[in-house]
Amino acid sequence: MTRLFPWVALAVFASIPLWLHDPYLLNAFITTGIFIIAAMSLNLLLGYTGQLSLGHVAFFGIGAYTSALTSLGFDVELIGGLRVVHEPWPVWTGLVLGTLVAGLCGYIVGKLSFRVRGAYFVIVTISFAEVVRLVALNWVELTQGPLALTSIPPMTLGLPGLGYFDFYSKQSYFYLVLAIVVISYVIIRRLVYSRVGRAMVALKENESLAVSVGIDVTRYLVLAAVVSAGIAGAAGSLYAHYLKIIDPDVFLFLYTITMVIMVITGGKGTLAGPIVGGLIFGFIPVVARSFAAPEVQWILYGLFMILIVFVLPQGIVPAVENLFTARSKAEFPASPKAKIQDAP
Amino acid sequence: MIEFLQHVINALILGSTYALLGIGLTLIFGIMRVVNFAHGELYAFGAYCVYLVSVLMGLNFFFSILVAILAGCLLGALIEVILLRPMRNADIDTTMLVMIGAMIVMQNGEQYIWGGVAKSVNTPFPEAPFVIGPFSVSSLSLFVFFAALLLIGVAYFLINRTKLGKAMRATFQDRDTASLMGINIQRIYMATFAIGSSLAAAAGALLGPVYVVSPLMGNIASLKAFAIVILGGLGSIGGATIGGFMLAFAEEIGAGYISSGYRDAMGFLIIIAVLLVKPTGLFARSERIG
Numbered sequence: 001m002t003r004l005f006p007w008v009a010l011a012v013f014a015s016i017p018l019w020l021h022d023p024y025l026l027n028a029f030i031t032t033g034i035f036i037i038a039a040m041s042l043n044l045l046l047g048y049t050g051q052l053s054l055g056h057v058a059f060f061g062i063g064a065y066t067s068a069l070t071s072l073g074f075d076v077e078l079i080g081g082l083r084v085v086h087e088p089w090p091v092w093t094g095l096v097l098g099t100l101v102a103g104l105c106g107y108i109v110g111k112l113s114f115r116v117r118g119a120y121f122v123i124v125t126i127s128f129a130e131v132v133r134l135v136a137l138n139w140v141e142l143t144q145g146p147l148a149l150t151s152i153p154p155m156t157l158g159l160p161g162l163g164y165f166d167f168y169s170k171q172s173y174f175y176l177v178l179a180i181v182v183i184s185y186v187i188i189r190r191l192v193y194s195r196v197g198r199a200m201v202a203l204k205e206n207e208s209l210a211v212s213v214g215i216d217v218t219r220y221l222v223l224a225a226v227v228s229a230g231i232a233g234a235a236g237s238l239y240a241h242y243l244k245i246i247d248p249d250v251f252l253f254l255y256t257i258t259m260v261i262m263v264i265t266g267g268k269g270t271l272a273g274p275i276v277g278g279l280i281f282g283f284i285p286v287v288a289r290s291f292a293a294p295e296v297q298w299i300l301y302g303l304f305m306i307l308i309v310f311v312l313p314q315g316i317v318p319a320v321e322n323l324f325t326a327r328s329k330a331e332f333p334a335s336p337k338a339k340i341q342d343a344p
Numbered sequence: 345m346i347e348f349l350q351h352v353i354n355a356l357i358l359g360s361t362y363a364l365l366g367i368g369l370t371l372i373f374g375i376m377r378v379v380n381f382a383h384g385e386l387y388a389f390g391a392y393c394v395y396l397v398s399v400l401m402g403l404n405f406f407f408s409i410l411v412a413i414l415a416g417c418l419l420g421a422l423i424e425v426i427l428l429r430p431m432r433n434a435d436i437d438t439t440m441l442v443m444i445g446a447m448i449v450m451q452n453g454e455q456y457i458w459g460g461v462a463k464s465v466n467t468p469f470p471e472a473p474f475v476i477g478p479f480s481v482s483s484l485s486l487f488v489f490f491a492a493l494l495l496i497g498v499a500y501f502l503i504n505r506t507k508l509g510k511a512m513r514a515t516f517q518d519r520d521t522a523s524l525m526g527i528n529i530q531r532i533y534m535a536t537f538a539i540g541s542s543l544a545a546a547a548g549a550l551l552g553p554v555y556v557v558s559p560l561m562g563n564i565a566s567l568k569a570f571a572i573v574i575l576g577g578l579g580s581i582g583g584a585t586i587g588g589f590m591l592a593f594a595e596e597i598g599a600g601y602i603s604s605g606y607r608d609a610m611g612f613l614i615i616i617a618v619l620l621v622k623p624t625g626l627f628a629r630s631e632r633i634g
Contacts, residue, residue, distance in 0.1 A: 116619050306446065
């Protein structure tokens with residue numbers, strides 16, 4: 001039953017464009033999907049290594065800008081009169097480059113910021129995101145600054161031997177996003193259930209103990225940061241080519257908070273958590289927009305976040321799992337022998 | 345050279361309010377181990393109090409600053425009792441999430457109540473600046489500088505010379521031992537958060553009239569306060585004071601000689617650089633928390 005569940009969920013989601021034709025709802029599904037990818041990547045750091053990275057939007061934005069600039073081309077003069085001209089490349093290379101550049105940034109940021117922990121780590125990551133935002137705002141020659149990068153081409157994919165795909169329609173873009181969600185899920189799942197994942201969990205539970213048994217902390221943390229940043233970059237790239245316009249507001253702290261809320265609501269450190277949390281928070285605006293102004297929606301988000309931390313600190317998915325395991329335990333009571341062994 | 349000295353004067357005035365902001369945060373961070381993301385919103389709250397009392401209600405400007413400080417104190421105590429007391433034994437990340445929630449609610453509440461348009465506050469001070477030789481300083485800025493210095497002095501007195509301050513310092517050093525000595529930890533925590541909040545509100549009340557009052561002003565203020573605290577070292581009030589002036593100095597020089605667009609980037613670059621080179625802060629005590 002539990003093994004089948006992801007496949008059932010996938011089949012349900014794959015069928016959505018077949019029966020759902022309302023463009024507004026499809027749009028909500030696509031943007032939600034993009035944020036789910038970002039939230040899944042954040043969950044790798046937040047949930048599995050226990051590092052609260054509040055600068056995650058930087059990787060999302062870097063992916064978006066890299067991808068958009070790759071497909072738009074640019075002409076910049078660097079310090080010292082060095083002129084860099086880039087002709088537009090096919091759009092799919094943008095997705096690849098966006099992922100790679102974001103991953104590279106994840107490597108650099110990880111290398112530097114994992115020297116500190118806890119509150120200090122959080123503040124370094126926020127600072128990084130803010131610096132990147134200010135660069136995007138002020139390097140007008142490259143990014144157009146507050147004027148935004150416009151007419152970003154929609155995603156197209158030319159595969160040798162398989163023909164040429166474009167993702168102009170909402171239906172096709174939905175499948176593209178779904179595919180990336182699945183790929184990210186599989187990557188994260190494989191990572192988490194590997195030796196690396198167990199090392200990460202060990203780090204989260206007790207870092208000193210993990211170090212004492214020979215786990216190379218920084219190496220695993222940086223690896224997590226690279227994978228996480230790369231996936232966030234891919235999400236950013238999808239975002240840029242879907243909206244076809246991005247401005248420095250893509251780096252706002254509020255987007256990081258959206259991802260964090262999704263992860264902690266769904267359940268950090270669970271594979272399904274970000275998906276459940278993402279669906280909830282992706283569709284709250286759809287429901288709430290009829291009666292609430294954006295500010296009020298955000299107030300509700302904030303209250304919801306406080307409430308979740310107070311009531312369900314582990315998130316929804318672990319709570320539901322506990323419910324099921326509690327029930328099955330009631331059906332098969334543990335043997336008295338086991339109980340005696342547990343007693344101190 | 346004259347231009348440089350003018351920057352120094354501006355930095356001193358800005359730095360005095362930054363120091364207020366930093367002292368408030370370093371108290372909360374150091375004693376309670378809470379990363380107070382709502383600190384910037386309390387700063388904005390102070391500025392809006394001044395706007396409400398002096399512009400909308402038409403009362404005295406100086407009175408409005410006093411109101412802002414007291415209201416900040418009350419709001420801080422309220423936040424502590426409602427949100428932080430039940431979370432007393434939670435880990436630092438959990439309280440951080442709660443404070444982020446509080447930040448979102450407060451910031452959007454301000455936006456909802458006051459609208460997104462920035463407000464300006466008129467003050468009883470003359471528009472014409474003081475001119476001393478080649479330098480010019482507005483009289484409002486001078487008032488802000490001396491008022492902030494006075495408040496910093498009050499904070500020092502409170503921490504170092506009063507019984508409450510002694511209890512706060514004891515709690516900072518060792519919460520459990522302090523509790524064993526008969527200090528009411530709950531009350532100390534509430535007092536710490538209230539004092540920290542009122543200092544943030546005071547900074548907003550003083551700086552709001554210099555610039556404009558807007559719902560987004562708290563965003564950047566929180567991060568600047570973190571920069572100051574990190575520069576000065578956790579829990580060090582002297583460090584936060586010096587850190588405030590250093591950040592203001594870096595911003596002024598950065599804006600004046602590099603690019604005004606990167607003014608706000610200075611704080612973040614300082615955070616990154618300090619944490620990477622000397623993570624305990626420049627003036628940290630031997631003990632480090634976090």
